[in-house]
Amino acid sequence: MTNNKSELDFYPTRVDSESKILPRTDPVIYSDSVSPLSKEQTSFFEENGYLIFESLFSLEEVKKLFEELAAISLDESKKTMPQFILEETEKDVRSIFEIHKISNMFDMLCQDKRISDVARQLLGSDIYIHQSRVNLKPGFDGKEFYWHSDFETWHSEDGMPNMRAISCSIGLTQNYEFNGPLMVIPGSHKKFVSCSGKTPSDHYKQSLKRQEIGTPDKQILERMALDGNIVSAKGDPGTVIFFDCNIMHGSNGNITPYPRSNAFFVFNSVHNQLVEPFCGLKPRPDYIASRDFTPIGSVDNFLTNSD
Amino acid sequence: MTNNKSELDFYPTRVDSESKILPRTDPVIYSDSVSPLSKEQTSFFEENGYLIFESLFSLEEVKKLFEELAAISLDESKKTMPQFILEETEKDVRSIFEIHKISNMFDMLCQDKRISDVARQLLGSDIYIHQSRVNLKPGFDGKEFYWHSDFETWHSEDGMPNMRAISCSIGLTQNYEFNGPLMVIPGSHKKFVSCSGKTPSDHYKQSLKRQEIGTPDKQILERMALDGNIVSAKGDPGTVIFFDCNIMHGSNGNITPYPRSNAFFVFNSVHNQLVEPFCGLKPRPDYIASRDFTPIGSVDNFLTNSD
Numbered sequence: 001m002t003n004n005k006s007e008l009d010f011y012p013t014r015v016d017s018e019s020k021i022l023p024r025t026d027p028v029i030y031s032d033s034v035s036p037l038s039k040e041q042t043s044f045f046e047e048n049g050y051l052i053f054e055s056l057f058s059l060e061e062v063k064k065l066f067e068e069l070a071a072i073s074l075d076e077s078k079k080t081m082p083q084f085i086l087e088e089t090e091k092d093v094r095s096i097f098e099i100h101k102i103s104n105m106f107d108m109l110c111q112d113k114r115i116s117d118v119a120r121q122l123l124g125s126d127i128y129i130h131q132s133r134v135n136l137k138p139g140f141d142g143k144e145f146y147w148h149s150d151f152e153t154w155h156s157e158d159g160m161p162n163m164r165a166i167s168c169s170i171g172l173t174q175n176y177e178f179n180g181p182l183m184v185i186p187g188s189h190k191k192f193v194s195c196s197g198k199t200p201s202d203h204y205k206q207s208l209k210r211q212e213i214g215t216p217d218k219q220i221l222e223r224m225a226l227d228g229n230i231v232s233a234k235g236d237p238g239t240v241i242f243f244d245c246n247i248m249h250g251s252n253g254n255i256t257p258y259p260r261s262n263a264f265f266v267f268n269s270v271h272n273q274l275v276e277p278f279c280g281l282k283p284r285p286d287y288i289a290s291r292d293f294t295p296i297g298s299v300d301n302f303l304t305n306s307d
Numbered sequence: 308m309t310n311n312k313s314e315l316d317f318y319p320t321r322v323d324s325e326s327k328i329l330p331r332t333d334p335v336i337y338s339d340s341v342s343p344l345s346k347e348q349t350s351f352f353e354e355n356g357y358l359i360f361e362s363l364f365s366l367e368e369v370k371k372l373f374e375e376l377a378a379i380s381l382d383e384s385k386k387t388m389p390q391f392i393l394e395e396t397e398k399d400v401r402s403i404f405e406i407h408k409i410s411n412m413f414d415m416l417c418q419d420k421r422i423s424d425v426a427r428q429l430l431g432s433d434i435y436i437h438q439s440r441v442n443l444k445p446g447f448d449g450k451e452f453y454w455h456s457d458f459e460t461w462h463s464e465d466g467m468p469n470m471r472a473i474s475c476s477i478g479l480t481q482n483y484e485f486n487g488p489l490m491v492i493p494g495s496h497k498k499f500v501s502c503s504g505k506t507p508s509d510h511y512k513q514s515l516k517r518q519e520i521g522t523p524d525k526q527i528l529e530r531m532a533l534d535g536n537i538v539s540a541k542g543d544p545g546t547v548i549f550f551d552c553n554i555m556h557g558s559n560g561n562i563t564p565y566p567r568s569n570a571f572f573v574f575n576s577v578h579n580q581l582v583e584p585f586c587g588l589k590p591r592p593d594y595i596a597s598r599d600f601t602p603i604g605s606v607d608n609f610l611t612n613s614d
Contacts, residue, residue: 138524144562177484178539178559218447230563232485252485253560255451256537257529301409 009278010162011155013194022192026163028244030124030269036117045122049189049247050231055121056114057170057238064303065263066172066237072096083287088170092138093211098287099263100132109170110265118242118300119166119267126295130154130165130268131288136170136261142180142254146215149188150266151246153214156279157203158289163189164272165245172261175234180254182233182241182262188224188248199279202305204288216248224248246286270295316460316585317469320334320501321610326524328613335471335551337431337576342527343424346403352429356554357537357538358498363421364477364545371610372570373544375412376441379403399445405594407439410599411488415609416477425549433602437461437472437575438595441479443568448485449561453522455575456495458553459502459593460521464510465596470496472552477530479568482541487561489540489548489569495531495555506586511595513606531555577602 009027010269016168037045045051057065073093083102085095100107110116110129119127137143150167175181193216196303200206203213233241243249247265254260273293278295286292299305317332335353344352352358361407364372372514380400385493390409392402407414420563426434444450451456461467482488507513510520540548550556552573561567582599584590593599606612 104335140528144560146562153500174535176537178490178537180559183485183563218564221447225564227483228483228565230332231484250562252487252545252562253451255557255559256490257532258535 002260006111009150011192012151012278013156013203014197014199014213014279016172016194017196019195021194021220022194023191024163024246028120028189030164031121032245033121033124035121037121042122045242045244048186050184050186051242052233052235053240055238056162056240059237060275061303062237065105065109066261068103069172069261073136073203082285087138087143092134095133095135096130097133099134100129100265105302106132106263107132108299108305110304111264111297111299113298113300115168115170115240115265115294116267122166122242123164123267123269124244125269125271127267127288128270128293128295130160130266130290134261134263137180137251137259139179139257139259140255142260144180146217146251147221147248147250149193149246149248152193153207154245154289155198155216157277157281157284159275159277159283160268160272161275162272163244163246165266165268167243167245168265168267169233169241170263171233171235171239171261173237173259175239176194176256176258177232177259179256179258179260180251181260182249182251183230184233184243185224185229185248186231187229189244189246192246193220193248201281206298213233214272217264221248222271253287309583318499319585319588320459320505321504321520322433324503326502326527329501330529331497331499331553336429337471338428339499340428344427344428344503349429352549352551355407355493357491357493358549359540359542360547362498362545363547366544368610369479369544372412373568375410376479378567379410380443382526383499389592394445394450400443402440402442402489404438404440405554406441407436407572412609413439413441415606415612416570418603418606419609420605420607422475422477422572423574424546425474429469429473429549430574430576431577432578433578434574435597435600435602437467437573437597439572441568441570444558444561444566445488446564446566447562449567451487451560452558454467454528454555454557455522456500456553456555459500460514461552463506463521463597464584464588464591466582466584466590467575467579468582470551470553470577471575472551472575474552475572475574476540476548476550477570478540478567479543479547479570481565482546483548483563483565484539484541485604486567487558487605488563488567489556489558490537491540491550492531492536492555494536494552496553499553500527500555506588508588511591527554553611586590
């Protein structure tokens with residue numbers, strides 16, 4: 001069931017003609033610690049696969065991040081870097097990968113203990129950055145992003161063995177209900193949806209704009225999202241959502257005038273380092289799936305530390 | 308400024324290379340009546356250009372409508388009728404026009420006094436159906452509909468002289484915040500946005516799927532929707548939104564599994580009958596812009612009367 005010779009594949013995917021549901025054999029929470037998250041909060045995360053913290057960062061802090069980001073985005077010469085993913089129109093920037101290597105401020109941000117300590121607690125170990133990026137969803141014609149589990153891709157295309165990674169999204173703009181906010185399906189992280197199809201070579205070049213392989217069948221989504229079981233991550237700038245690597249999520253397009261920007265960090269446990277991709281192809285580039293497993297530190301405040 | 312020889316054109320549009328804002332010379336409310344809407348409700352409508360009534364129709368009533376609609380939609384032979392507008396994919400039905408002529412139940416529905424009396428009050432006269440349709444926005448890949456004022460099109464392409472028409476949308480499915488609900492910009496009905504471009508012949512064949520001519524510039528939308536000034540029409544099936552013919556509205560796409568269906572009636576005052584289209588082209592077909600100006604009646608309950 002796998003082309004990976006050195007590791008058992010507990011989550012085979014893209015090997016059949018239709019998608020199906022497999023059990024999750026990994027835990028969701030990897031420690032008994034009750035700090036910084038309370039028992040109630042870790043229980044909520046275990047059950048639902050996400051946690052939202054309204055205004056975890058202040059408007060002033062977000063303003064600094066946004067200024068940094070605006071300066072980077074204005075640099076036309078950077079748009080040719082592979083880290084810069086453009087919209088299908090080729091005009092607007094959709095995402096900037098490896099933002100923590102491009103910007104010292106964002107490097108400090110991912111180590112800010114308000115987020116990194118949460119990831120260490122949930123994953124029960126030291127952590128490193130598997131992926132970082134900033135997403136810029138423009139107003140008026142921001143494109144949708146179809147339902148998917150990140151882990152399904154990271155496992156298949158990056159060789160991430162187990163579900164022991166946490167995503168953290170920090171809103172840099174107001175997330176309204178109508179400007180294409182992140183939507184998650186609570187509880188969907190507790191099953192693995194093995195997807196149909198076969199990964200094409202260099203799939204990431206296309207899938208970062210519009211994912212078609214590695215998405216679940218409609219019937220499975222209907223069952224997971226029964227009776228309105230969808231949560232939108234809304235909130236003021238500075239609001240943070242943590243979500244399990246395997247939760248089903250996506251976002252609608254955005255015709256409103258309001259752009260939607262967020263900073264996105266994937267914390268992976270140092271005990272869950274990448275192996276060869278399970279789909280049998282060559283690994284994706286480092287700026288999408290890092291193979292530098294050096295643990296990150298913890299800083300009290302990203303602004304103080306990036307001065 | 309107009310190709311229409313017999314009527315003054317107070318709302319020239321599609322004549323310049325850029326869009327601009329013109330004053331609305333027509334009133335919003337055409338009567339002093341305080342029934343069925345209260346003074347408070349008509350004042351709200353005058354100021355904001357819309358009114359939402361949660362569950363104006365019961366779930367049982369909506370069920371009957373939906374059954375009727377499902378039966379009509381299942382009839383493959385009907386899909387070749389011009390009244391049936393398909394999605395760009397050509398597979399799914401996006402809209403069915405003239406639904407009140409296709410179905411007796413929907414004919415009674417538009418006359419149901421819970422909606423028709425509201426339109427008579429706001430327009431201060433007898434009314435007729437300028438357009439009726441049912442919209443079926445499928446789950447998973449429902450397309451967005453960009454910002455526009457209906458009146459801009461009705462004036463330009465249908466020859467509707469004045470702003471004296473009311474739209475009424477009845478939700479047939481649950482309208483969540485995330486399945487592409489109607490969005491309106493409160494207060495935008497008080498100005499006329501003269502749009503850029505020139506109407507192509509038979510524009511409706513394309514514009515019913517994706518409107519590109521007759522849409523305002525981004526700068527104008529940004530100003531109108533400043534600071535989150537957008538309202539989504541959410542609610543249980545049976546929820547009704549009335550909105551002014553000139554309010555700026557649109558809807559996002561829909562990747563959720565939940566389809567979104569609504570019945571849509573445009574009540575026009577009998578004193579606002581269509582003349583030649585102001586864009587100078589031949590009128591759109593009757594099933595899109597009726598030239599049968601016979602006033603509709605008022606029935607107590609559409610179900611009782613369609614038995």
